[in-house]
Amino acid sequence: MSVTPLAAHHPSDRPGPAFRGRIGRDARSGHYAVPRRYRLHLSPADPDGLRIAVTHSLLGLDTACPVTVLPAVPDCPDGGHSALRPLYEASAHHYTGPALGPVLSDDWSGRIVSTHGPDIARDLARRFGGGRPSLYPCGAESEIEAVQRMCAQGVEQAAQRAGSADADPGERAGALDTLLDTLDVLERGLAAQSYLISNQITAADVELWVTLVQLDTVHRHHLDASAVRRVAGHPALWAYARRLTTHPAFGRHLDLDGIARRHEARCQGLEAAGAAVQILDWTALALDADRARPQVERP
Template identity: 60%
Template sequence: MSVVPSSLLPASAAPAFRGRIGRDVRSGHYAVPHRYRLHVAPSSPGCLGIALVHGLLGLDDTLPLAVLPDTPDAPDGGYAALRPLYEASAHLYDGPASAPVLSDGWTGRIVTTHVPDILRDLALRFRGDGPDLLPEEHRAETDAVADLCERNVNRAAQRAGELGLDDGAAHHEPLGVLFAALDSLERRLAHRPYVLGDGPTLADVHVWVTLVQLDTVHRWHLDAAAMDRVADHPALWAYAQRLAVRPEFARHLDIDAVLRRHRSHCRGREAAGAGIRIVDWSAAPR
């Protein structure tokens, strides 16, 4: 496992623990029932995606899930409950004890905090009799969807909200990127129930969590005209609503917690788009 000490990271960067779950005992970390524990705060998008994959794979009995408060409870922006794991995993560790964490009960140390690695290792190493969330023939396409969601939806929406209408043409550039990404997802879902075909995969986890963020967090900083354009993707938002009523998707979705986490660190200006909500996420069963 590689660990980047906090002293070598930029001030804004999270600590990186990048261990992986291997195929067998020779790898050191390998999939064993009850050996590992996931620590997540589903109010954050990365943790919500991990909790969703955990539920889709039915891992409650083999890989315990520890749910943390929706906002960090330590002065440095981390979680007090995770501090012992971080200190055991890196000598003289002095950064925030952030979530998510995949920890190893045999050693009392952290395996990884890296969201993409956790998602892939859950899908590939802990699948058991669960669905194949990362089919080999679709792995490159899944990575492309994940990149589209992060760069062209999340980052573009955040950038557009930061710039605001007063920034003129600069404001419209990230909006163009955002609308093009949503158009691409709309075409994918116009004639199929899931992003890659007839069943849910890791690509659906990326898309659905991104749509939750867009409709609950980013809309607060977009103007009404932009949110009207965002809403004008009927297949995409019908898909989001349809998945929201599935127990595996709804189980860890708490919109109030998402908003509390957002408001705890966001100082951006509220825009007219805040009044436009596309999906009734509260209709999801618990």
């Protein structure tokens, strides 16, 4: 099955072509679910990589779909990963762009199936998730998509604009209002229930948790202290983030040093006073998650 590079469509996607192959139900699909046929290449310091890593762990796919962890900061002058270059060159004739993650590759063909983070997460859950927790419950697709849009536009993009050095004061104030309004909506929902749209963890919770990680470890560095305190003033929301972080499938993938190095390498904004107002102690929470992991006895 050939895969043609397409334009990226997800708000978190990076510029450049994306491969949009999908894993189907059976052999007629070309790509279909076979244990150990596919491999993930990702960096947990990247938001898309972190979403996929958490999804992969929630589904217990360590054996069925191995993971190759990429460095937090790409090692090529064009911003790509040298380890991914052979896959890109095998998958796209005369490919000259950066070799970026995340990547789902097919070990049978040595080619890329997909570089589109949301598609990869969905296919892992739907095609390899038999007998495992349902991250995309039947009938919840529209709610999950609504949460994804809320996180991308109401939190991620609004936080970026609220801390942008290029925006005028009015734009920054308006963006901060959008951010706080979105957090207010999420706060009201989580004050009444443990998870966003179900009585169990779903893809919506993975999406929101990664967004909150980015908000506190990246975006707050460009907000003033007053704005960060207002962001922090959502107790149910941050208690939810704290609780999920102590879950081994979430906290074990937190690469705080990698997130900081990736941010430093990519960021062109100015640090503001909010950088000193940390909302959660992610390091301590990640250690709690590591302690909670089942210990494997060694002979």
